[in-house]
Amino acid sequence: MSPRMMAQGDMDGAMERPAPVLLREGAQLSFQFVSGDTEPDADMVQDGNSMVYFLEGERGRHEDMNLKLTVSPDTNTMSLDDDTSDSELDADYVVFETGKEVKEDWLRPGTIFGFHHIALKPDADKAEFEKFIRNVWSPTQSDALPDSKIIFLKSIRGDRAGEYSFVWIIDSEETRDYYFPESGVPSKMYTEFEKGWSWxxxxxxxxxFVSPDTEEFTDYVVR
Incomplete structure (x- = not known):
């Protein structure tokens, strides 16, 4: 079951989902990591103007951990509490680049939420790196692969404040497995697509800007 709670129904008992907070530029994503045996909590619901989701670790570095994801329309929501944060990975991020404007809900149940941490070289100029993302990386790759979307994040609170990540969202496990049958192993079809941006x-x-051989990714499934 999705962690999103149905809104109050009308007089006839009809139920409607609250409108999702889209992953647009300026939105805040708050990550709270929990143990892999944690189940979705019935209290994980719409919280004011924010939406709360439960994501299950499925592949990658932190596949043994699950994720409580809170999405807010802006960074005015103080989500991360240093006194209650249990993991050095917990952080608040702002979406700062999405490629084409986000007009659909990319956090439907069953969606793959692939989180990739970007490790910069010690001498990398962050301002120039952000320009590279906006002018080169995102226009080339954010919307290049069918049924997927890449958004870029910058951490604004937590141990990783000031660091960068991207989320590679794929519409289903079936589609992800079509592109990557095994973790880190691309299919021939994906390899053909990759030729368009490998440069x-x-x-x-x-x-x-980016340190080699430092890839850290985890695929989560929206439940």
């Missing part, structure tokens, strides 16, 4: 990983492009 951005070159040393004179992404290589100027």
């Amino acid at each position: 951005i990983a070159a040393d004179d492009q992404m290589g100027k």
Whole structure:
């Protein structure tokens, strides 16, 4: 069951979902990691103007952990509490680049939420890196793969404040497995798509900023 609570029904008892908070630029994503045996809580509901989701770890570095994800329309919501945070991975992020404008709900149950932490080189110029994301990386890749979307995040609170990540959202496990039958192993079809953007990983492009061999990703499933 999705952690989103149905809104109060009308006089006939009809129930409606509250409108989702879309993953648009300026939205805040708050990550609270929980143990892998944690189940969705009935109290995980709409919280004011924010929406709360339960994501189950499925593949990657932190597949043994689940994620409580709170999505707010802006960064005015103070979600991360340093006194109650149990994990150094807990953080608040702002969405700062999405490619084409986000007009649909990318957090429906069954969606793959692939979280990728970006490790920058010690001498990387962060302002120039953000320009690279806005002008090169996002226009090239955010909307290039069918049935998926890449959004870029910057941490604003937590141990990773000031660091960058991206979320690769894929509409279903079936689609993800079509592109990646095994963790980190692309299909022939994905490899063909990848030819359209692989050039951005070159040393004179992404290589100027991102440390090699430091990929940290986890795929979560929205429940």
